[in-house]
Amino acid sequence: MRPIVTWLILVAFAGCLLGQQSKPVTVMRLYSVSDGPALADTFELNLTPSAAYAFAEQSEAFKASGIQFLRLPRGKVQDWHNPAHRQYILVLKGQCEVEIAGGKKLLMTPGQIVLLEDVTGKGHITRSIGSEDLLMAAVPLI
Numbered sequence: 253m254r255p256i257v258t259w260l261i262l263v264a265f266a267g268c269l270l271g272q273q274s275k276p277v278t279v280m281r282l283y284s285v286s287d288g289p290a291l292a293d294t295f296e297l298n299l300t301p302s303a304a305y306a307f308a309e310q311s312e313a314f315k316a317s318g319i320q321f322l323r324l325p326r327g328k329v330q331d332w333h334n335p336a337h338r339q340y341i342l343v344l345k346g347q348c349e350v351e352i353a354g355g356k357k358l359l360m361t362p363g364q365i366v367l368l369e370d371v372t373g374k375g376h377i378t379r380s381i382g383s384e385d386l387l388m389a390a391v392p393l394i
Contacts, residue, residue: 290370334375346386351377
């Protein structure tokens with residue numbers, strides 16, 4: 253490829269990357285306030301330009317003790333329960349419905365991030381819905 257063509261392609265590619273508006277990374281948070289069911293809110297992860305990776309943004313590093321993969325077969329229900337500890341849940345495949353206080357139902361789909369902090373109280377219900385098993389990654393926080 254001729255140098256000028258290569259240079260134009262690189263400039264166009266960089267322009268596309270730099271011109272894109274970054275979407276915020278939203279995290280759903282389930283938390284306890286009493287002996288009752290969990291409540292929910294959302295927050296955005298703060299991403300800043302990465303010194304280590306060109307054209308990338310990164311969050312702060314979170315201290316974690318490992319990663320665990322969980323599969324809940326389609327149609328199965330985990331009745332009221334609490335996580336054993338604070339953890340991030342990353343939905344990898346499938347869908348689930350999480351029921352919290354007041355019977356409110358939250359849909360979780362692939363790519364969604366959830367911070368589970370409802371380690372006390374009644375917790376939440378998790379239902380695997382849709383046509384495939386629910387596959388999640390759990391990252392316990394320390």
